[in-house]
Ligand SMILES: Cc1ncc(COP(=O)(O)O)c(C=O)c1O
């Protein structure tokens with residue numbers, strides 16, 4: 056089988072470079088008879104004709120199905136052990152009013168991490184009581200707005216927040232429901248920046264201090280303590296970390312239940328997805344079953360009532376739904392160390408629409424989208440157009456060797472933390488997000504224009520406007 060020595064070990068030399076592995080591509084992605092990629096019945100040439108490139112294309116039915124599936128899997132597994140589940144969609148992965156409505160219509164709640172995310176959810180008509188509020192440094196004004204809006208549980212992240220939330224609640228004449236975020240000390244096997252429960256990081260309070268902190272929370276009559284929370288990190292594939300965190304949290308939960316009942320336990324999100332054909336995401340049913348068994352066994356061992364369980368998945372719901380389309384602008388065959396050629400295929404976006412590769416060394420896959428080809432596969436690196444050597448979209452992939460200027464490239468699984476972390480580096484405008492369903496496409500987040508960017512400069516009079 057053909058293989059380039061520069062290829063990373065994990066990258067399989069493909070039998071042919073046109074296939075769309077179903078583990079990676081959104082559920083309604085397929086090749087048409089002529090070989091073009093179509094998503095939910097809309098061909099990429101039609102999408103690009105109407106919306107240009109780069110463009111994020113979200114397979115609406117896929118996103119909704121994943122939300123429904125995860126909720127159904129957790130509800131049925133936890134019903135088996137006699138409790139219920141509250142699923143919070145982690146909005147930080149991607150939020151706009153349309154997505155907020157899809158999630159709540161599927162029965163999910165929404166977890167927001169700033170007043171901005173809260174404002175989008177409220178603008179979508181989501182009842183404030185269905186929102187949870189996270190953040191390691193919520194401002195006084197964010198706390199005030201959240202309490203005033205009648206938000207659901209606020210996750211207290213540090214001792215100083217207790218008084219801030221209690222004071223806002225008293226001022227608004229409310230009893231505010233709160234959780235406490237615990238740093239369980241579980242080292243999740245993921246990128247360092249994606250692990251959020253190691254000792255040396257900013258989130259939550261350490262397990263050892265938790266009982267004293269909960270006592271402080273309980274001393275405020277304007278606060279109602281509903282339970283503890285743990286999120287060990289993101290893009291995690293094995294259940295061992297979640298299991299260990301659940302065990303540690305349940306022990307604490309049992310100790311806290313001695314003084315007064317603790318109704319809920321929030322196990323966070325972080326379930327990994329497949330970005331490349333070699334990634335194997337845990338099926339949600341398996342994940343739910345394994346967490347339910349651990350919770351059941353621990354509650355039996357500790358002699359406590361099984362609490363209501365909350366989870367906060369973001370990536371596993373929205374990540375696989377989205378594909379980014381780009382146009383190839385330049386191609387260079389670069390001989391590396393006199394060894395072999397790596398083809399640099401540069402596209403019209405980059406680290407401004409997908410920061411994950413530059414930030415975490417994340418791996419993605421890609422396909423030629425406007426056609427198939429029987430040409431021998433070539434090892435390519437898909438680079439962006441920014442002034443930065445690390446501006447890479449896909450570090451290593453095999454594409455048909457006859458990839459040419461003007462071809463369309465599709466990068467799957469960009470729905471989580473893609474648009475959400477997009478930026479305007481080099482004054483590139485953010486691309487639109489287009490939802491596709493049953494052969495129809497519509498913009499759900501408008502793309503920016505150069506004029507939008509120029510308007511921010513206090514020294515520039517917007518085109519067509521006088522001083
Ligand atoms: C507190 C919290 N909850 C939920 C999430 C969602 O994580 P993911 O998108 O990996 O499911 C995150 C992000 O890592 C988080 O920080």
Ligand SMILES: N[C@@H](CCCC[NH3+])C(=O)O
Pocket residue numbers: 147249289290411471472
């Ligand atoms: N933004 C990260 C994950 C952090 C999630 C929020 N705690 C990513 O793209 O993978």
